[in-house]
Amino acid sequence: MxxxxxxxxxxxxxxxxxxGAKNEALQVLSAVLLTPEEVTISNVPDIKDVNKLIELLGDLGVQVTRTSKDTYTFQAKDIDLDYFRSTEFKSKGSGLRGSIMIVGPLLARFGKAAIPKPGGDKIGRRRLDTHFLGFEKLGARFHYDPDAHFFNVDATNLTGTYILMDEASVTGTANVVMAAVLAKGTTTIYNAACEPYLQQLCKMLNRMGAKISGIGSNLLTIEGVDYLGGTEHRMLxxxxxxxxxxxxxxxxxxxxxxxxxxxxxxxxxxxxxxxxxxxxxxxxxxxxxxxxxxxxxxxxxxxxxxxxxxxxxxxxxxxxxxxxxxxxxxxxxxxxxxxxxxxxxxxxxxxxxxxxxxxxxxxxxxxxxxxxxxxxxxxxxxxxxxxxxxxxxxxxxxxxxxxxxxxxxxxxxxxxxxxxxxxxxxxxxxxxxxxxxxxxx
Incomplete structure (x- = not known):
């Protein structure tokens, strides 16, 4: 040891x-799953939690190119949705709390996702309810297998709606925002988290073609679009x-x-x-x-x-x-x-x-x-x-x-x-x- x-x-x-900001990284890296086009992200911290998420993206089929010590280019053109069923995914996903962040973008783009109950710090309960309640409001259905500690989520037809978050969760807000950007119609999120990292995510998504207003406040309005493109993003x-x-x-x-x-x-x-x-x-x-x-x-x-x-x-x-x-x-x-x-x-x-x-x-x-x-x-x-x-x-x-x-x-x-x-x-x-x-x- x-x-x-x-x-x-x-x-x-x-x-x-x-x-670069660890908590921003887990959000913006997951957002590369929303587009088949290239996304370049710089000022990426070289730390274990972030590297594990980048490795997980690669396992899902994302093409990952490290162009310098702190800069990566991602292209999520061919995603292997069968990877969710693998023992390897259950093992890797459960060892990284940030793996929950891939669910929103996968639901938005592919209509389904799965995730093992994530790990992370031993600092008390860290609920995932906010994420899944938000997905449900958008029309997703999820099932939790308590024996396997595994969540399966289906969302073949996400539809915009009014969501009052039960807590101003940063990761919960980010996940629901990523799910809503490709949903049909308009989504309004009240009691949204408004941390700078979430603002960074929303600005990045808007550069990709999303229509998010209210950035920096606790009331976000998201007009769903049909397609998101590539972008370049530098982390705080x-x-x-x-x-x-x-x-x-x-x-x-x-x-x-x-x-x-x-x-x-x-x-x-x-x-x-x-x-x-x-x-x-x-x-x-x-x-x-x-x-x-x-x-x-x-x-x-x-x-x-x-x-x-x-x-x-x-x-x-x-x-x-x-x-x-x-x-x-x-x-x-x-x-x-x-x-x-x-x-x-x-x-x-x-x-x-x-x-x-x-x-x-x-x-x-x-x-x-x-x-x-x-x-x-x-x-x-x-x-x-x-x-x-x-x-x-x-x-x-x-x-x-x-x-x-x-x-x-x-x-x-x-x-x-x-x-x-x-x-x-x-x-x-x-x-x-x-x-x-x-x-x-």
Missing amino acids: NAFEIHGGKPLKGAIIPQ PDMIEIGSFIGLAAMTESEITIKDVHYHELGIIPSVFAKLGVQFELRGDDIYIPSQKNYEIDTFIDGSILTVADAPWPGFTPDLLSIVLVMATQAKGNVLIHQKMFESRLFFVDKLIDMGAQIILCDPHRATVIGLNKAFKLRGIEMTSPDIRAGVSLLIAALSAQGKSIIHNIEQIERGYQDIESRLQALGADIRRVETNPSLH
Whole structure:
């Protein structure tokens, strides 16, 4: 098993370029199934979840050409619909949560699809109801085999309709949008997710010939068309990586420039980090973070403890709450972290407590962090990464801690962060990959 060995407590310095957005990739890559023409996508992150989806597209019959490290051309001219029945598809599809995203485009173009119950992070229940309720509204029929953990969906005649989403799910909205673009008539989606990644998908589909209006709002109107053509698309930088690097700079007293961040697409992310006391300045489209010895958490106007909670866009993304939590351990002041969406995502705090952090886990959704103002440095320990975002939070903690840390299960981190080891080394981090036999931590 691979692990990271980290010797922390050293300030870092330099510039880093965020990778393409993982969560956008899973949507726009699936959209290539909507057309037999060529689609070229650039700024594709070289990470396991994305590479698995690209491999799955190839297995379905999509011609995949990698023209550079971050650019691919796809042509879904001859799709093998019998592949759905194969044991290989059941195995590969179940190992990738993003595989659910191929269902919408396949329904739209071919009238049928199948998918094994997807895997992914162990961060609590992640319902698929929103996807399938939306497909049903458009006229699809689906059957779930609980013994085989397999969904079969039939949609030979999708028809536009009014859909009120039961939750503002990003992937659910994206999947229903992709199903609706080729449906007969007009589809209206209310309570739609409006994240930048979904906006990117809608703009890409419109360039392919779709007719989607209301982009950026929670009310989308989609006029069905008969055919979509090819296009070129460049993905946004990953806002979760950008937030992770801001947290890293603050924790390690580092001077870091994050390049080409598409600042106007970051929403309230920069202001949340500012409330935690992080100083930064915008230089062109780069975020420059000076070295800070200390950072102080704001309070609310009445002096009460600040709460940082996740919410649908334009609220604060849940993927950065673990970064905010680990940052707060070394801040001056206190903060309540409220993770509303996933009931298991805060369980990694026991590792931080072992490192010396002062955290009260109130329940599966809330944790109170008592900032130590760097008066007491975290200490290095041996630990295991439970999921992508918690794994990077523990990595940041280890880089700021005194002594040596070992992080096992780094495959979880590498599902979401490209070349993280070499990119951190370029900033001066003392991190290396080692072979270990993980004990129970």
